[in-house]
Each structure stands twice: as structure tokens, then as C-alpha cells.
Amino acid sequence: xxxxTLPQKTAAxxxxxxxxxxxxxxxxxxxxxxxxxxxxxxxxxPGDELSVAGDPARRPRFIVSGWAxxxxxxxxxxxxxxxxxxxxxxxxxxxxxxxxxxxxSIAHTPMVTVDATPFLDxxxxxxxxxxxxxxxxxxxxxxxxxxxxxxxxxRQTAYERVAHFLLEIDDRxxxxxxxxxxxxxxxxxxxxxxxxxxxxxxHVNRTLQQLRRDGLIEWRSGQASLxxxxxxxxxxxxHTPGRKPL
Amino acid sequence: xxxxTLPQKTAAxxxxxxxxxxxxxxxxxxxxxxxxxxxxxxxxxPGDELSVAGDPARRPRFIVSGWAxxxxxxxxxxxxxxxxxxxxxxxxxxxxxxxxxxxxSIAHTPMVTVDATPFLDxxxxxxxxxxxxxxxxxxxxxxxxxxxxxxxxxRQTAYERVAHFLLEIDDRxxxxxxxxxxxxxxxxxxxxxxxxxxxxxxHVNRTLQQLRRDGLIEWRSGQASLxxxxxxxxxxxxHTPGRKPL
DNA sequence: CGGGGGTTTGACGAACGTCAATCGGGGTGG
DNA sequence: CCACCCCGATTGACGTTCGTCAAACCCCCG
Numbered sequence: 001x002x003x004x005t006l007p008q009k010t011a012a013x014x015x016x017x018x019x020x021x022x023x024x025x026x027x028x029x030x031x032x033x034x035x036x037x038x039x040x041x042x043x044x045x046p047g048d049e050l051s052v053a054g055d056p057a058r059r060p061r062f063i064v065s066g067w068a069x070x071x072x073x074x075x076x077x078x079x080x081x082x083x084x085x086x087x088x089x090x091x092x093x094x095x096x097x098x099x100x101x102x103x104x105s106i107a108h109t110p111m112v113t114v115d116a117t118p119f120l121d122x123x124x125x126x127x128x129x130x131x132x133x134x135x136x137x138x139x140x141x142x143x144x145x146x147x148x149x150x151x152x153x154x155r156q157t158a159y160e161r162v163a164h165f166l167l168e169i170d171d172r173x174x175x176x177x178x179x180x181x182x183x184x185x186x187x188x189x190x191x192x193x194x195x196x197x198x199x200x201x202x203h204v205n206r207t208l209q210q211l212r213r214d215g216l217i218e219w220r221s222g223q224a225s226l227x228x229x230x231x232x233x234x235x236x237x238x239h240t241p242g243r244k245p246l
Numbered sequence: 247x248x249x250x251t252l253p254q255k256t257a258a259x260x261x262x263x264x265x266x267x268x269x270x271x272x273x274x275x276x277x278x279x280x281x282x283x284x285x286x287x288x289x290x291x292p293g294d295e296l297s298v299a300g301d302p303a304r305r306p307r308f309i310v311s312g313w314a315x316x317x318x319x320x321x322x323x324x325x326x327x328x329x330x331x332x333x334x335x336x337x338x339x340x341x342x343x344x345x346x347x348x349x350x351s352i353a354h355t356p357m358v359t360v361d362a363t364p365f366l367d368x369x370x371x372x373x374x375x376x377x378x379x380x381x382x383x384x385x386x387x388x389x390x391x392x393x394x395x396x397x398x399x400x401r402q403t404a405y406e407r408v409a410h411f412l413l414e415i416d417d418r419x420x421x422x423x424x425x426x427x428x429x430x431x432x433x434x435x436x437x438x439x440x441x442x443x444x445x446x447x448x449h450v451n452r453t454l455q456q457l458r459r460d461g462l463i464e465w466r467s468g469q470a471s472l473x474x475x476x477x478x479x480x481x482x483x484x485h486t487p488g489r490k491p492l
Numbered sequence: 493c494g495g496g497g498g499t500t501t502g503a504c505g506a507a508c509g510t511c512a513a514t515c516g517g518g519g520t521g522g
Numbered sequence: 523c524c525a526c527c528c529c530g531a532t533t534g535a536c537g538t539t540c541g542t543c544a545a546a547c548c549c550c551c552g
Contacts, residue, residue, distance in 0.1 A: 072397055074483055080401040082393055102390055144348055146392045147328055151318055153399035154444035155326040158508075189530065198400035200509050205532060221517095237320055404540075435498065446541050451500060467549095 015114075016088030016176035017062040023175055024141075025133035034122060034131070038062065040115030050091050050105040050113075057101050060093040060120050066111025067187055070103045071195070081196035083145055084108075084169070088176035090116055094139045109187045141241060153198045156236070158207045161197045164236035166217060170226055171240060186224035261360075262334030262422035263308040269421055270387075271379035280368060280377070284308065286361030296337050296351040296359075303347050306339040306366050312357025313433055316349045317441070327442035329391055330354075330415070334422035336362055340385045355433045387487060399444045402482070404453045407443045410482035412463060416472055417486060432470035 014022070018035045021027065027035075041064070044050065050068055051058055068085040082103055085091055091105055093116050122128045123135045148168065152161045169186065173179035194204040211217045216232055218225040226232055233240075260268070264281045267273065273281075287310070290296065296314055297304055314331040328349055331337055337351055339362050368374045369381045394414065398407045415432065419425035440450045457463045462478055464471040472478055479485075 072393070074397075074401060078401045080397045082396050102386070102393055140348070143389075143392075146389075146396065147318070147348055150328050150392065150395055150399060151320075151326045153396060155320060155324045155441075190532095191530080195401075201530090202510080202532085203508055206508095209532085437498080447498095448500085448542080449540055452540095455500085 014177075015062075015064060016178070017064075017090070017116075019176045020088035021131070021134040021138070024137035025130045027130040027134065028128070031122075031128045031130045034118060034128070038114040038116065038118060040117075042113050044107040044111040044113065046107055046109055048107040048111075050107060051101040051103075053102065053104045054100050056099045057092050060116040061091045061113040062093070062116045062119070063087050063089050063091065064112040064114055066107060066109045068105050068107050068111060069192065069196075070105050072103055079195045080198070081192060083142075083149065084196070086169075086172055086176070087178060088172075090138070093120060094135070094142050108192065144241065149196075158197070158199050158203055159210060160236050161199070162193075162204070162207050162211060163216065163232045164238050165193075165197060166224060166226060167229075167232055167236060167238040167240075169224075181226075181229070183223060183225045185222055186219060187222045260423075261308075261310055262424070263310075263336070263362075265422045266334035267377070267380040267384070270383035271376050273376040273380065274374070277368075277374045277376045280364060280374070284360040284362065284364060286363075288359050290353040290357040290359065292353055292355055294353040294357075296353060296357075297347040297349075299348065299350045300346050302345045303338050306362040307337045307359040308339070308362045308365070309333050309335050309337065310358040310360060312353060312355045314351050314353050314357060315438065315442075316351050318349055325441045326444070327438060329388075329395065330442070332415075332418055332422070333424060334418075336384070339366060340381070340388050354438065390487065404443070404445055404449055405456060406482050407445070408439075408450070408453050408457060409462065409478045410484050411439075411443060412470060412472060413475075413478055413482060413484040413486075415470075427472075427475070429469060429471045431468055432465060433468050 015036065015038075018032065021035065022032070040059075040061075042061075044066070050061075053072065063085055065087050067087075068091065069081045070083045070085060071079055071081045073079045085105060091113065092101065119131065122131050126132055145168065148164070152164050156164060166186075170179050170181065170184055173184045174181055178184060190204045190208070191201050193199075194201045197204065199207070208217070208219065212219075216226070216228050216235075218227060232238070261282065261284075264278065267281065268278070286305075286307075288307075290312070296307075299318065309331055311333050313333075314337065315327045316329045316331060317325055317327045319325045331351060337359065338347065365377065368377050372378055391414065394410070398410050402410060412432075416425050416427065416430055419430045420427055424430060436450045436454070437447050439445075440447045443450065445453070454463070454465065458465075462472070462474050462481070464473060
């Protein structure tokens with residue numbers, strides 16, 4: 001585990017949001033430097049509110065580590081998770097950041113974030129074209145994820161939903177170097193998964209067991225494995241981002 | 247139908263997209279003129295493809311009249327309608343318009359559209375601040391609608407979904423002068439409504455009957471009425487845009 | 493006076509939810 | 523180091539919502 005301490009320039013593991021943005025647009029040295037230099041590091045504990053629907057937007061942040069949920073709770077307690085915010089994702093960055101936040105964001109695990117204001121400023125002033133391009137690309141992907149979520153909830157079975165969801169998470173984590181395309185961290189409870197996929201905890205549990213019995217996945221102690229990616233993609237009709245749907 | 251030909255300046259009914267944008271930002275005379283002057287008028291027939299997922303984006307357009315669906319169809323025929331495009335809405339305007347379209351748009355009724363390119367150019371060059379502000383506001387609203395759709399599909403019952411949906415449509419049509427907040431055109435089949443709300447046609451039918459029996463709505467020959475707005479909003483936990491959720 | 497698309501109805505079945513109890517494992521305090 | 527605890531996972535029994543199939547109905551139109 002101990003990392004080399006040699007005086008290497010770029011071999012040090014990049015922050016996840018740098019990897020994410022760099023994978024979407026060719027970034028110049030000054031652009032990479034701006035990102036790598038982001039500060040205002042903060043830690044958050046599970047349950048911390050990172051933004052509240054209707055409240056004035058807070059300072060935009062990038063996630064260094066940890067998972068958050070973007071969600072809404074109905075008056076009788078039913079909860080819907082719109083999306084997850086993973087390492088490398090922004091909080092209040094891409095969604096139109098005009099004042100009132102569209103949803104509530106809650107830290108689901110311990111998290112570390114940094115201040116993304118310098119990044120947004122650079123995008124606003126169009127000073128750095130690579131960052132602007134990356135910004136646009138990420139915003140598109142976020143929209144795509146919302147549409148995928150609608151498809152899952154509206155027209156897929158529980159089995160398909162779980163498969164589709166796991167494939168999406170795997171892709172997103174791979175983009176920031178947290179998945180080797182086989183195994184990746186999945187620090188979720190079945191309850192949150194249920195609230196994201198529009199199911200009950202019990203049904204999520206049974207669906208997961210079915211997927212395990214079918215030899216498609218494994219999931220123990222926060223680590224998930226996709227044992228048959230092709231079959232999963234087939235089942236879920238999942239198309240990896242970038243490839244045309246048909 | 248024949249329009250007055252008197253030399254009136256602003257009394258002629260505004261195009262719906264002018265109303266929509268003007269309701270979201272104070273627009274200057276030049277800005278209003280740019281919008282009113284948009285040309286490239288085109289007619290579309292039901293079933294026409296206005297954009298295809300994965301295809302390079304077409305020329306952005308504003309809808310003058312008619313309804314379209316933004317949708318995706320699974321390989322076995324299941325269809326999910328992500329959202330509807332109504333008069334005043336844009337096609338390929340607000341969603342990040344970078345090349346590949348995120349979804350397929352199909353004309354559901356006869357439609358008339360105009361070319362929105364001059365509008366987008368003005369926004370891109372930031373030449374007209376009112377238009378930029380309106381653009382941002384509409385983009386936000388479109389995101390909000392996707393989130394509402396997720397909430398409906400994930401955590402609401404059929405009854406609540408239909409109520410919520412009708413309230414949203416009413417609000418949107420009212421913004422372009424097509425609803426008097428009681429009665430509005432609803433040129434949909436129950437089948438499309440089913441595909442939008444993640445239900446079967448049969449169940450939509452039964453849900454509508456329940457809503458009728460409860461004295462909440464009417465819907466005959468393409469005209470819908472909300473008979474008890476307050477109760478509907480209560481049932482659906484619908485919050486009119488602009489008001490804080492809690 | 494036929495058609496044809498959309499709506500409505502009934503009977504039945506499957507997917508998923510609820511309730512409640514049990515299990516399991518990892519963290520913690522003694 | 524061990525017993526206890528607690529949260530989350532799991533299981534079973536049962537209920538409900540919603541889907542499917544298929545037929546009838548209705549209306550508008552040619």
C-alpha cells in the first residue's frame with residue numbers, strides 16, 4: 001500500500017475530479033494546475049446536509065472522497081433518491097447553480113470536499129476553454145443520468161433496475177480510478193438502494209439474491225463485483241456512455 | 247381564426263415562447279423583437295421525428311403549437327416518455343445541445359415550430375442579458391421537471407402520479423396563456439399518459455375514473471379540467487414552481 | 493353504414509409492498 | 523478478550539397495486 005515517495009510530477013494519484021474532467025476534455029497545464037490547486041478542504045460526516053432544496057445555493061464543491069445522495073422526502077416519509085454524488089462529482093457545480101437548490105444533498109458516508117469556486121469562475125469567464133468543454137460534458141452526463149433514472153423507474157423491472165444501476169456506478173467509479181471494472185466500493189445500505197430504485201428494502205434484498213444466484217454479481221461488506229458484465233448489460237439494456245444506443 | 251391585420255404593436259397574441267421567456271426575465275425591446283422575429287416556420291405531423299437519440303443535434307427550435315414527446319423505447323417495445331414538449335418549449339435548445347441528442351423527440355400532434363438559432367446565438371455571445379437570464383431560468387425548470395418525474399415514478403402511487411402530472415401541465419400551459427387555471431387542452435391518449443407515468447393503459451384508465459368519481463378532474467375530448475386544485479395539490483404534494491417546497 | 497383508433501370493463505395473474513420475526517456481523521464497553 | 527448491542531440483512535406469510543389478456547363499447551369519419 002505504501003506509495004513511492006520519489007520526486008515524480010504526475011504519477012501521484014490525481015484527485016478524482018481532476019481525473020473526471022480530464023477524461024472529458026484535453027486540459028492544458030494551467031487548467032490542470034488550477035484543479036489540482038483547489039483548496040478549502042472540508043470533512044463531512046454521514047447525515048450532514050450539503051445543500052437543502054429551496055435554500056440559497058452554497059459554495060460549489062468537488063467531492064474528493066465519500067458518497068452523497070441527492071434526494072427528496074415526501075411528507076409521509078417516503079424518500080426518493082434522485083441521484084448519487086460520487087468522488088469526482090460536483091455539489092452545486094453543474095446543476096444550474098442559480099440560488100435555490102433543486103434538491104437536498106446529504107452525506108451518506110464520511111466525505112471530503114474542496115471548494116470549486118475557482119473552477120466555476122474560470123468557466124464563467126470562459127478563460128480556460130478546456131475547462132469549459134469539460135464542464136459542458138459533465139453537465140450533459142448528469143442529464144443523461146437523470147434520464148436513465150427515469151427509464152429505470154418507469155419501465156424496468158426490479159431485476160433490470162439493479163443491474164442497470166450497478167453498471168452505471170461501475171462506469172462512474174472507473175472514470176475516477178475507483179473501479180477496476182470488476183470490483184468496486186459500494187458503500188450503500190439496501191434501504192438507500194431501495195429509495196433510489198423505487199423499491200422496498202425487502203424486494204431489493206430478494207432481487208440482489210436473485211442476481212447472486214444467477215452468478216451476475218457479488219456484494220459483500222461494501223465491495224461489489226460484476227461477474228458477467230456482458231450479460232448484465234444485456235439484461236439491463238445498458239449502453240456505456242459514449243457509445244450510440246443502437 | 248383569421249388574425250386582425252390592424253397595425254397593432256403588441257396587442258397581437260404573443261407567440262408562446264415569447265410569453266414563456268418574458269415571464270422568467272424582464273426582456274428589453276430588442277430582445278422581444280428578436281424573439282418575435284424568429285422565422286423558419288415549419289409544420290410537423292404526428293409521428294415526425296424531431297430529434298433522434300445519438301444523432302447529431304438538429305437546428306434548435308421553439309414550439310409555436312402542438313405537443314411532442316421526449317422518449318426512449320426499449321428493445322422489447324416498452325416505451326418511457328421522459329417529458330413532454332409543449333407550446334413555448336424548446337427542442338434542442340436548453341438541454342445541452344452539444345451534438346448527440348440525449349433522447350428521441352416525436353411530434354405527438356400536428357405542430358408548428360420556428361428556428362431558435364438566433365436566440366441561442368444571442369445567448370452564447372451573451373449579447374442580450376435578459377435572454378441569458380431567461381435561458382438559465384428555463385434550463386433550471388427543465389431540470390426541475392425531470393426531478394419531479396423521478397419522484398412521481400419512484401415514490402408515488404398511480405393516483406398521485408396522475409394528479410401531479412396534470413397540475414404540472416396546467417402550470418406550464420398557464421405560463422403561455424393556454425390554460426385559464428381551470429380548463430386546458432390535453433391532447434393525449436391514455437396510452438401515452440401510461441408511458442409517461444410508468445403505468446399500463448388499463449390502470450391509467452381506472453385511475454382517471456377514480457379521480458373523476460372523486461370530483462377532482464374532468465377530461466373529455468382533449469379538454470381537461472381541474473375541479474379542485476387545492477385538493478389535487480394536497481394529494482400529489484405538488485408545489486407550484488417558485489414557491490418553496492416546505 | 494362500416495371502420496378504426498381510443499376507451500372501458502372483467503377476470504385473472506404477477507410483481508412488488510408490508511409486517512414481523514430472525515439472523516448476522518462488526519463495533520464497543522466492561 | 524469476551525459478552526452485549528445494534529443496525530442492517532434475511533426470511534416467511536400475506537396483502538395490494540398494478541399488469542395482462544381479451545372482449546366490448548364508443549365515437550368520430552369517411
